Amino acid sequence: MKFGKEFTSQMVQEWQGAYMDYNSLKILLKNVLQFRQRNATTTVAATPRGSLARRVSLYRAFSGLTSRYRASPRKDNEDEVILMQEERSEGNLYKTMFLRSSEDGGEYELVFFRRLDDEFNKVVKFCKEKVEEVMEEAEELDKQMDALIALRVKVERPVLGLKGAQKIHIATHGSASISPESISPQTPPINGRKPGKAPMDAIQEVEMSSEGTLQAEKTPTTEPKSIDRETADKEKTNIKGFRPVSLQVLDHVKINLAPETPVSTLKHVLMRSTSDLSFSKVELRKVEEQMTQAFIEFHGRLRLLKSFCFLNLLAFSKIMKKYDKITSRNASKAYLEMVDKSYLGSSEELNKLIERVEATFIRHFSNGNRSKGMNILRPKAKKEKxxxxxxxxxxxxxxxxxxxxxxxxxxxxxxxxxxxxxxxxxxxxxxxxxxxxxxxxxxxxxxxxxxxxxxxxxxxxxxxxxxxxxxxxxxxxxxxxxxxxxxxxxxxxxxxxxxxxxxxxxxxxxxxxxxxxxxxxxxxxxxxxxxxxxxxxxxxxxxxxxxxxxxxxxxxxxxxxxxxxxxxxxxxxxxxxxxxxxxxxxxxxxxxxxxxxxxxxxxxxxxxxxxxxxxxxxxxxxxxxxxxxxxxxxxxxxxxxxxxxxxxxxxxxxxxxxxxxxxxxxxxxxxxxxxxxxxxxxxxxxxxxxxxxxxxxxxxxxxxxxxxxxxxxxxxxxxxxxxxxxxxxxxxxxxxxxxxxxxxxxxxxxxxxxxxxxxxxxxxxxxxxxxxxxxxxxxxxxxxxxxxxxxxx
Incomplete structure (x- = not known):
């Protein structure tokens, strides 16, 4: 399959107007090729179509079999074809200066580079706008996760137990307190869960080392004694990375669960019920279902945006290599260097955000099971049977x-x-x-x-x-x-x-x-x-x-x-x-x-x-x-x-x-x-x-x-x-x-x-x-x- 058809088949159809117009650029390059074929010398005109680049390559100096990793010699300024410039005053617009416009047929190549710049600026602008949108949505999901974690704590009242340490309760006002009871070597079950597993990783973010072990200092057990709040706060700081969740966020939020049944709809209309939180397990389950769906849709959006960036980078690479092949120039290197340094090729915000979303989803919604979480986030395509x-x-x-x-x-x-x-x-x-x-x-x-x-x-x-x-x-x-x-x-x-x-x-x-x-x-x-x-x-x-x-x-x-x-x-x-x-x-x-x-x-x-x-x-x-x-x-x-x-x-x-x-x-x-x-x-x-x-x-x-x-x-x-x-x-x-x-x-x-x-x-x-x-x-x-x-x- 040719790249043009493959490029079209992999587009996000709703974004097709924002992709690089590969076909129109191919038409402009075809005009350049036709002009060169019409105005070639008698010897070159007798050459069969498509063999010009090969015929020229037959008489170039041999570069050697071991020159793969050797740095290419630096060319003089007289060999340069294009110069790239970025005008930051106009919103980081990239412009290409074609240095060979005075040559025969140079006006065709000049039109090509102008259209190429328009397409590149269009793609970069769209990519920036979409990345800004997903970053704003990520901030909103952060706020939603804070409320969800606080609701989990309020409903389930979990206890953080570490081996060899004292129990840590999440108090009703969002602070951590240490139980006066001594802890046995075996962590007791929490809310019906098996011993040895963290009760809910979503309750507090506990930093993990590169080896995947919990970074927490063991506190030697002591005899039961009464401790005040100041002592509890001091003991709490002995656990590295432990950050208690604040339940005060629940005082500033309201539930937004849409009625799901006719009965709930009628109740909502007739009783004018408020959307205050009732801190019930049913309410928590519905919130988790909504947040799960929100993360799935958000992750799918990030994946398609990443595919958008990759496909356009590949398209610019293909079209510039096609230009070099037709004109026997070496302009693709300079142009692609500019593409790699641009926002489209150098921004890592999207990749980092995808990693954080996946890690968050696995931790909070699949109980730390990576394969299960990734199967939900990235469902396999349906196979024809x-x-x-x-x-x-x-x-x-x-x-x-x-x-x-x-x-x-x-x-x-x-x-x-x-x-x-x-x-x-x-x-x-x-x-x-x-x-x-x-x-x-x-x-x-x-x-x-x-x-x-x-x-x-x-x-x-x-x-x-x-x-x-x-x-x-x-x-x-x-x-x-x-x-x-x-x-x-x-x-x-x-x-x-x-x-x-x-x-x-x-x-x-x-x-x-x-x-x-x-x-x-x-x-x-x-x-x-x-x-x-x-x-x-x-x-x-x-x-x-x-x-x-x-x-x-x-x-x-x-x-x-x-x-x-x-x-x-x-x-x-x-x-x-x-x-x-x-x-x-x-x-x-x-x-x-x-x-x-x-x-x-x-x-x-x-x-x-x-x-x-x-x-x-x-x-x-x-x-x-x-x-x-x-x-x-x-x-x-x-x-x-x-x-x-x-x-x-x-x-x-x-x-x-x-x-x-x-x-x-x-x-x-x-x-x-x-x-x-x-x-x-x-x-x-x-x-x-x-x-x-x-x-x-x-x-x-x-x-x-x-x-x-x-x-x-x-x-x-x-x-x-x-x-x-x-x-x-x-x-x-x-x-x-x-x-x-x-x-x-x-x-x-x-x-x-x-x-x-x-x-x-x-x-x-x-x-x-x-x-x-x-x-x-x-x-x-x-x-x-x-x-x-x-x-x-």
Whole structure:
């Protein structure tokens, strides 16, 4: 792989504008090379391209085989190509003075060095700003750690015991006192911990020698006697490096634990509870979890910043060596010396900070276990497994084979002309269509992940997936084809039992096949064992719970993104309602008698409307929660959009239930208004397109897909598929070739396809917003607020 492609592949995508523009500098060097080739002498012009540097090297003086470590002879000033200077008055800007601009083609090289200086100053400036930011965050983490250590002391009341020394208690006011009891040679257990281990290294910083031993002087044991505070302070100084923690810091902090459950949220809103510390173990555990996550995110930021510096140093080295190769000069040495002496190459603040963060995390959050701590801070990248590809191919082949088998059974037994066709489409088809909608949505999501990865959209960061835990497109396709195999096997068995005279009497067994499939899927979804991607299943369950309990949970992107997906699964929700009615309230054994208890039930009709409104209602409540927290007028408009959709869905469903002509007119008007609002929001707000003054007419300034017509096609498709509601308003129920239920399923499938297209451009726009703001990390709330910070706010 060429360096340019490798350089691009290893970039932090949200910082790509801050990296050295390697490709543009290569273009400038290409211009230099083309000029030299055009203006070369006749002898040189006859030389094949690419062999000029080699031909010249053939006639240079031999430097010897043992001259590797010999210092190169000092060149005269007349051999110098560039001079480097730093203008401290203008913010440490580095400028290169090109000394050969008077030569033929020198203006091309002059342009190259000017652009090179601009890129270098851009990189140095960005690096300084980011280092200053992380240093400020490190100071804030210091203050948070002081409060955490004090809280640990207050809650656990530890005792520092050293072999051969007296016990040291951490007093309630932050001072150390020595116990009057004599100490036995064996250190007693502390808070249930094993003897011989430090009770909590986080309580006080005890300096370690280079050999790793504790630097503490042994105090000879004496007979028990009463000692005053002055004696205790004198004895305390005998322990080198011991610094008692001050608990007075707890008087100036308040807890900042966000409500995690609906009950705690309601309690926080209704009781207006203060954020004072209660010094409970539960509170300490939550604080430690937040601080652990804060250190993990902070360490990841430091690692990426270090990678940023290294990659840019390597890029400057590569481009200067390429310049020397093209021009046969020796300018890279002087320029790279300047790069090494600059802030980008000489600053050690970042490396030292990384070491301190790792040491602190290992000491305070992994009980001194370095391997465990580093595995948490630096999780291993997820490896692609060949067995996933194998099973993916196997299950996809099985799906195709089962689909062909179903088509052959339907044709061979003439199911479409059977008198039982209407009963089957009214009952069994809605039961199985639930799995079809789910499989189609999973296939669209897997395709989204594939294209997000192709166009380098950082979807794991946007969704908040843990490194190595997010599912790739292969895993998604594997699950979707696995579900498809189960579904089509159930359909095939159901058809076979219904059409075979020998099994036609097994009515209950036939009807229970879909219920068995739902049971299997639910058992797998909620299985607590670490099988079938447990972390991803639990992440999905958590997001669904947050959607259902809106607005009692803080709304983050995965939550409202999932709620948007659920708005495209209205027919799936209605299928679930039919499951409950068909197997719970209705008598599924009487399907052959033509009875349809569910459709004739008034309660079922009411819930038929409610389940269609639930996904949009969740999004409306999420908009209300974001409005209360962020105070943005866009959330008001977004909420009104979903409110208009709710009205349209209710009126359309009323028309579907034949409530009258007035409902038909109201449904048409409300659906038109909701469609216009939703289409505008999709294209302009969610996708960021249709910008008049954009560099790309009627699109946006930055595009990840090189073919612009893709965006226009997506706009047209989105508008057309948004009009699928017209099928309901126009009263199109049946066609000569399609049953009404099949037509509804096709319209629902088109909506799922529209949502899959929407997903790609929505996340592309989110990614570009993060890139524009250099936002490559999620902000982790810290557990403590200091009094002085509250006053500033």
């Amino acid at each position: 060949h067995r996933i590809t194998f099973f993916l191919g196997f299950l996809s082949g099985c799906s195709i084979a089962l689909l062909v088998a179903i088509a052959m059974v339907i044709h061979a037994k003439d199911v479409l002309k059977s008198p039982e066709r209407g009963q089957y489409m009214e009952t069994m088809f809605p039961l199985y269509s639930l799995f079809g909608f789910t499989v189609l949505h999973m296939l669209m999501y897997g395709g989204n992940i594939y294209f997000w990865k192709c166009y380098r959209i950082n979807y794991p960061f946007i969704f908040g997936f843990k490194q190595g835990r997010g599912l790739g497109y292969r895993e998604i396709f594997l699950l979707s084809f696995g579900l498809a195999v189960l579904t089509m096997a159930g359909v095939l068995s159901n058809l076979d039992m219904q059409m075979d005279p020998r099994t036609k009497s097994f009515r209950a067994a036939r009807e229970l096949v879909p219920l068995g499939l739902v049971t299997v899927v639910l058992l797998i979804t909620f299985c607590p064992f670490n099988i079938i991607y447990r972390s991803s299943r639990f992440f999905l369950i958590t997001c669904v719970l947050h959607c259902l309990c809106a607005p009692l949970y803080k709304v983050v992107l995965p939550d409202f993104f999932l709620a948007d997906q659920l708005t495209s699964q209205v027919q799936a929700f209605r299928s679930l309602e039919f499951y409950i009615c068909y197997y719970g309230w209705g008598d599924f054994k009487k399907r052959e008698n033509g009875e349809n208890i569910c459709r004739a039930n008034d309660v079922y009709k009411i819930f038929y409307i409610i389940v269609a409104v639930v996904p949009y209602w969740m999004r409306l409540l999420q908009c209300v929660r974001r409005l209360l927290e962020e105070k943005g007028c866009m959330h008001v408009l977004n909420g009104l959009k979903y409110l208009s959709i709710i009205v349209a869905v209710v009126l359309r469903t009323g028309d579907d239930l034949k409530w009258g002509m007035l409902w038909k007119i109201m449904a048409a008007v409300s659906s038109a208004v909701a469609t216009i609002a939703a289409t505008y929001w999709d294209i302009v707000i969610d996708w960021g397109l249709l910008q008049r003054n954009s560099r790309n007419p009627w699109l946006r300034d930055k595009l990840l897909v090189p073919n612009k017509y893709v965006y226009f096609v997506a706009i047209v498709v989105n508008v057309i598929l948004r009009l699928a509601w017209m099928q309901t308003v126009l009263g199109i129920r049946d066609t000569p070739l399609l049953h009404g239920k099949a037509l509804v399923a096709i319209v629902a499938s088109l909506e799922i396809i529209r949502r899959g297209i929407w997903n790609f451009f929505r996340l592309e726009n989110e990614h570009l917003n993060n890139v524009g703001k250099y936002r490559a990390f999620k902000s982790v709330p810290l557990p403590f607020n200091y009094d002085d910070e509250d006053k500033d706010v």
